[in-house]
Amino acid sequence: MQKTLFDKIWDAHVVKQVEAGPDVLYIDRHLIHEVTSPVAFLGLKTRRLKVFRPDKTTATPDHNVPTVDQHLSIKDELSRHQVEMLKRNCEEHGIIHYGLGTEGHGVVHIIGPEMGLTQPGMTIVCGDSHTSTHGAFGAIAFGIGTSEVEMVLASQCIMQPKPKKMRITVNGQLGKGVTAKDIALYIISKISTSGGTGHFIEYAGAAITNLTMEGRMTLCNLSIESGARGGMIAPDETTFNYMKGRKYVPQGSEWDKALAKWNELKSDEGAVFDTDYTFDAADIEPMITYGTNPGMGIGVTQNIPETKGMEGTDKVTYEKSLSYMGYAPGEKMAGKAIDFVFLGSCTNGRIEDFREFARFVKGKKKAPNVTAWLVPGSKQVENQIRAEGLVEILEAAGFELRQPGCSACLAMNDDKIPTGKYSVSTSNRNFEGRQGPGARTLLASPITAAAAAVTGVITDPRELLAP
Amino acid sequence: MPLPIENVDTDQIIPARFLKAVERKGFGDNLFRDWRYNADGSPKADFPLNMEKYSGRILVGGKNFGSGSSREHAAWAVYDYGFRVVVSSFFADIFKGNALNNGLLPVVVSPGFLKKIFDAIEKNPEATFTVNLEKQTFIIDQTNETESFEINPYKKHCLQNGLDDIDFLVEMKDEIAAFEAK
Ligand code: SF4
Numbered sequence: 019m020q021k022t023l024f025d026k027i028w029d030a031h032v033v034k035q036v037e038a039g040p041d042v043l044y045i046d047r048h049l050i051h052e053v054t055s056p057v058a059f060l061g062l063k064t065r066r067l068k069v070f071r072p073d074k075t076t077a078t079p080d081h082n083v084p085t086v087d088q089h090l091s092i093k094d095e096l097s098r099h100q101v102e103m104l105k106r107n108c109e110e111h112g113i114i115h116y117g118l119g120t121e122g123h124g125v126v127h128i129i130g131p132e133m134g135l136t137q138p139g140m141t142i143v144c145g146d147s148h149t150s151t152h153g154a155f156g157a158i159a160f161g162i163g164t165s166e167v168e169m170v171l172a173s174q175c176i177m178q179p180k181p182k183k184m185r186i187t188v189n190g191q192l193g194k195g196v197t198a199k200d201i202a203l204y205i206i207s208k209i210s211t212s213g214g215t216g217h218f219i220e221y222a223g224a225a226i227t228n229l230t231m232e233g234r235m236t237l238c239n240l241s242i243e244s245g246a247r248g249g250m251i252a253p254d255e256t257t258f259n260y261m262k263g264r265k266y267v268p269q270g271s272e273w274d275k276a277l278a279k280w281n282e283l284k285s286d287e288g289a290v291f292d293t294d295y296t297f298d299a300a301d302i303e304p305m306i307t308y309g310t311n312p313g314m315g316i317g318v319t320q321n322i323p324e325t326k327g328m329e330g331t332d333k334v335t336y337e338k339s340l341s342y343m344g345y346a347p348g349e350k351m352a353g354k355a356i357d358f359v360f361l362g363s364c365t366n367g368r369i370e371d372f373r374e375f376a377r378f379v380k381g382k383k384k385a386p387n388v389t390a391w392l393v394p395g396s397k398q399v400e401n402q403i404r405a406e407g408l409v410e411i412l413e414a415a416g417f418e419l420r421q422p423g424c425s426a427c428l429a430m431n432d433d434k435i436p437t438g439k440y441s442v443s444t445s446n447r448n449f450e451g452r453q454g455p456g457a458r459t460l461l462a463s464p465i466t467a468a469a470a471a472v473t474g475v476i477t478d479p480r481e482l483l484a485p
Numbered sequence: 486m487p488l489p490i491e492n493v494d495t496d497q498i499i500p501a502r503f504l505k506a507v508e509r510k511g512f513g514d515n516l517f518r519d520w521r522y523n524a525d526g527s528p529k530a531d532f533p534l535n536m537e538k539y540s541g542r543i544l545v546g547g548k549n550f551g552s553g554s555s556r557e558h559a560a561w562a563v564y565d566y567g568f569r570v571v572v573s574s575f576f577a578d579i580f581k582g583n584a585l586n587n588g589l590l591p592v593v594v595s596p597g598f599l600k601k602i603f604d605a606i607e608k609n610p611e612a613t614f615t616v617n618l619e620k621q622t623f624i625i626d627q628t629n630e631t632e633s634f635e636i637n638p639y640k641k642h643c644l645q646n647g648l649d650d651i652d653f654l655v656e657m658k659d660e661i662a663a664f665e666a667k
Contacts, residue, residue: 033664034657039639042657044664054556056507067655082505096505103507147555147579163557163583165650173654175661179637181578211492212549215578245552247578311492311552330600331547335491430501437524449496449553451519 020286022183023252024218027158027283031141033175040177045074046140048170049126050113052079052104053430054145058168059107069111071174076135077108078116080125081430085393085420088119097431111171124396124422127151127364131235132398134264138253138280143170148364148446150241153250154234155257156283158218160248181247182216182292185285187223190299195480197374198233199366199444199463201225202240203305203315209295211313214246217293220285221251225299231260232370239365240446243312252284304479306351307448307461310339314448318466318478322349342450343458344438351476358441359390359471360453361464363427366444367395369402371464376408378468378479384416385474391433392417393425415472429454442470486539486568487606488546494553495580499562512558513565534566538610544568545602551580560584570616572623574599585640586650592616592623598632601625618645 021029034042055077062069069075082097092098101118108115116122122129127148130136136152142159143149145167152159162176169176188201206213219241221234229237234251241249258277261267268276303317316322322340324347325333340346345354361367361375372394384390392412394400400422403409409419426433427445429452435441437456444467448459460476469479503515521532528535544563550573551559560583563571571589574596584591594602605612605625615624618641624631636644643649654661 033661036639039637042654044661053504057509060508065651100505100507145555161555161579163555163579163586165557165583165586169651169654172651173658173661175654177650211552212575215575245577311494331489331491335547338490428501430504447496447553449494451500452496455519455524
């Protein structure tokens with residue numbers, strides 16, 4: 019029988035099928051961070067268990083960390099405690115830990131691929147929903163809860179019912195100024211934030227295979243925002259070229275062997291998906307969100323949808339959302355004033371995102387009314403930004419670079435957007451209060467964020483791009 | 486307890502700034518923090534959890550409950566507040582799994598039945614409901630209207646017997662090691 023890529027990897031990792039229950043799935047790589055792991059370690063302690071396979075586990079603190087003065091001790095006591103606790107737990111159990119300020123440090127979903135921990139055909143989990151990022155390499159990667167983190171620590175396995183399979187094909191070629199982020203926001207606006215629930219997505223089509231690895235990671239990262247457990251893309255030359263020579267990737271003859279295996283990782287011709295969607299890249303504009311979930315996105319030239327035809331809780335929920343944002347149905351998004359711009363997060367905190375942002379703002383000036391936070395996703399990204407001379411370009415345009423971490427993606431560290439302020443953000447969630455109590459988030463690509471940063475208002479980036 | 490809002494995300498259930506604890510306890514106080522309290526800490530009178538007329542151990546939410554992050558703290562907060570059942574027409578996957586791992590039963594009903602539940606509470610805030618895990622039914626007591634719900638038989642068995650996956654997996658260690666050797 020023809021199998022999908024997802025089936026092939028999943029089936030190869032089933033240790034046991036529980037009768038009328040979930041599968042016991044073996045996990046190749048477990049990533050942990052400071053927020054969702056302490057209770058799991060506590061659980062192990064209570065049960066008097068050791069970590070079963072510490073060598074398959076890698077840790078880094080990212081959610082709580084400040085993005086300035088990282089050499090100083092963390093000011094917030096609770097944050098500091100969580101970060102220290104992670105380090106201690108790792109020491110106790112012999113887990114590799116990339117601490118703050120070290121070369122390997124960064125947002126967990128950035129450092130995995132960067133160090134080659136993420137490889138095709140693997141099963142990868144982390145107590146964090148955006149683990150879906152790693153699917154860009156043709157891996158099954160998904161976020162788990164803390165009880166499940168404990169399961170993996172204790173047994174390197176997890177109990178999971180097998181999800182359904184969805185294929186999303188994006189044909190054609192992306193227009194000027196349109197990026198992977200826009201594809202993702204476009205898809206979620208079409209299938210909604212629950213459209214993918216119960217499913218694992220495989221992305222296909224020319225617009226997808228033409229994406230760089232960074233773009234693929236952005237797209238897979240946002241799979242979770244459609245409700246899907248994860249998203250994946252079959253590995254190809256682009257994948258292998260990105261991986262070659264990275265720290266944890268097989269080297270020499272091992273690489274050739276691995277490559278032969280990885281080349282097999284694709285859905286068979288005629289394999290059946292439970293759900294299939296097809297979109298055309300030509301229909302996708304630079305996107306921006308106007309509401310309080312990632313599905314509330316439109317092309318940057320469009321108007322906020324009217325409430326006509328909505329009723330009941332649909333309408334109440336929609337109106338509540340717009341009133342939080344301070345917007346009204348029918349209004350035009352372009353031209354609206356903004357206060358903050360955030361470039362960063364596991365969605366758009368990679369080197370390519372900084373290159374695009376820098377290329378866009380080169381020779382322009384940051385608008386005086388805008389506060390911009392530019393936060394690399396990892397130490398390695400930060401180093402590369404410096405090595406490539408991007409810092410000079412950014413600084414000449416009035417921007418400064420911060421240090422790596424989750425930063426303003428979630429209001430857990432010092433980088434919080436003040437109440438009522440508008441933030442054009444390259445992150446992944448525009449929920450109420452996500453960037454700080456009362457903060458208003460507009461999700462967009464790095465290029466659209468750059469356009470807003472230099473004009474001070476929501477702007478179609480295509481207007482400022484050289485032809 | 487009715488919460489007729491759709492897409493209630495985990496950032497609303499428990500905002501990120503309350504995720505700094507390193508133990509499982511005490512999250513109920515901050516359940517729905519920013520919907521429940523004003524910035525000065527005073528309760529918002531129009532939020533259901535603050536209305537005296539509502540009480541109970543069943544939380545009834547709008548469609549797509551629990552979307553967003555994988556934070557299990559969301560399930561802990563709902564449980565810690567005192568709820569034992571959450572009803573909706575649709576749950577986000579990770580939340581559902583987290584709930585089941587913490588003795589919180591997610592009950593999926595049809596959109597039509599969900600509306601009936603909300604209507605029943607609106608008509609009579611003291612309306613009562615019966616959840617029968619064994620028979621997998623949800624009953625509006627006043628009208629006797631019943632809907633059955635699904636639950637994975639394995640998870641049902643775990644919930645009924647207080648078993649957990651970790652014990653199960655730890656018992657399997659040899660099998661897992663054998664799998665690794667393959
Ligand atoms: S950058 Fe944001 S979404 Fe990504 S891991 Fe950090 S907090 Fe989560």
